[in-house]
Amino acid sequence: MVPDALQRRPLGPLSLNTATVREQWSLAQMIEACARHGISGIAPWRDKLDELGVERAAAMIRSHGLTVTGLCRGGMFPAADAEGRRAAIDDNRRAIDDAATLGARCLILVVGGLPVASRDLAGARAMVRDGIAAVLDHARAVGVPLAIEPLHPMYCADRCCINTLDQALDLCDELDPVRSADQAGGGPAALGVAVDAYHVWWDPGLDAALRRAGPRRLLAYHVCDWLVPTTDLLLDRGMMGDGVIELRALGQKMRDNGYQGFDEVEILSRRWWSVDGDTVLQTLCERHRQHC
Numbered sequence: 001m002v003p004d005a006l007q008r009r010p011l012g013p014l015s016l017n018t019a020t021v022r023e024q025w026s027l028a029q030m031i032e033a034c035a036r037h038g039i040s041g042i043a044p045w046r047d048k049l050d051e052l053g054v055e056r057a058a059a060m061i062r063s064h065g066l067t068v069t070g071l072c073r074g075g076m077f078p079a080a081d082a083e084g085r086r087a088a089i090d091d092n093r094r095a096i097d098d099a100a101t102l103g104a105r106c107l108i109l110v111v112g113g114l115p116v117a118s119r120d121l122a123g124a125r126a127m128v129r130d131g132i133a134a135v136l137d138h139a140r141a142v143g144v145p146l147a148i149e150p151l152h153p154m155y156c157a158d159r160c161c162i163n164t165l166d167q168a169l170d171l172c173d174e175l176d177p178v179r180s181a182d183q184a185g186g187g188p189a190a191l192g193v194a195v196d197a198y199h200v201w202w203d204p205g206l207d208a209a210l211r212r213a214g215p216r217r218l219l220a221y222h223v224c225d226w227l228v229p230t231t232d233l234l235l236d237r238g239m240m241g242d243g244v245i246e247l248r249a250l251g252q253k254m255r256d257n258g259y260q261g262f263d264e265v266e267i268l269s270r271r272w273w274s275v276d277g278d279t280v281l282q283t284l285c286e287r288h289r290q291h292c
């Protein structure tokens with residue numbers, strides 16, 4: 001039973017990350033479904049974007065009145081050789097251009113882990129720093145903020161060697177020390193962070209890191225829940241309310257620290273991929289009202 005006060009609470013800005021229903025729908029179907037369910041934001045992954053074509057996607061998203069809360073994703077900078085690192089930088093430039101075409105609020109960076117057969121974690125982190133540094137001016141020039149998304153440490157080897165919000169903010173301060181937009185008097189910094197509840201909820205330094213980030217660096221907020229037990233490292237994320245994350249408190253902290261964007265629902269889950277797409281969207285709207 002949901003108390004009346006919660007049911008009456010107005011629905012905050014909600015965005016659908018396309019990973020949530022990626023097995024059920026094409027991007028075109030998702031755009032229509034968002035409009036149908038009163039979801040006002042969308043965050044496409046690039047595989048879905050490529051299927052539809054970026055120009056067509058941009059036009060369709062615009063005509064449905066949706067905000068693009070982020071493009072997923074750039075990053076994956078470390079590679080075994082210089083050619084691989086160059087290819088990653090080129091790919092990130094393309095992603096930045098696509099994000100600009102979409103009018104995305106940011107490009108999400110999942111920065112990458114260790115190169116194949118490497119044990120050099122410090123080296124991988126240096127490649128990440130150098131990779132972001134190599135594309136930051138282009139991102140600035142086309143007006144697309146880059147959002148470093150720290151991932152839970154279990155992904156350190158294969159997906160992302162930036163694992164806490166503070167570590168991401170250290171990189172922001174190193175590469176974008178003046179917080180660009182601070183000087184211009186408003187708007188997001190050129191380099192900031194995406195806070196994903198699933199990846200950061202366990203961190204004892206989280207509250208201080210959110211304060212440190214502040215409004216200019218808090219570029220995106222992803223929600224889902226941490227299930228106990230979690231049965232798959234990648235594909236067993238929970239629907240909000242089914243796990244142990246205090247999502248309402250975390251959402252409040254985001255806003256207390258100046259975040260004014262959307263709650264983007266990103267659930268990679270075999271279980272939810274087997275459910276009818278409209279049921280998933282209906283459920284996540286209800287759970288967002290109840291728990292976020």
Ligand code: ZN
Pocket residue numbers: 149196222266
């Ligand atoms: Zn995320």
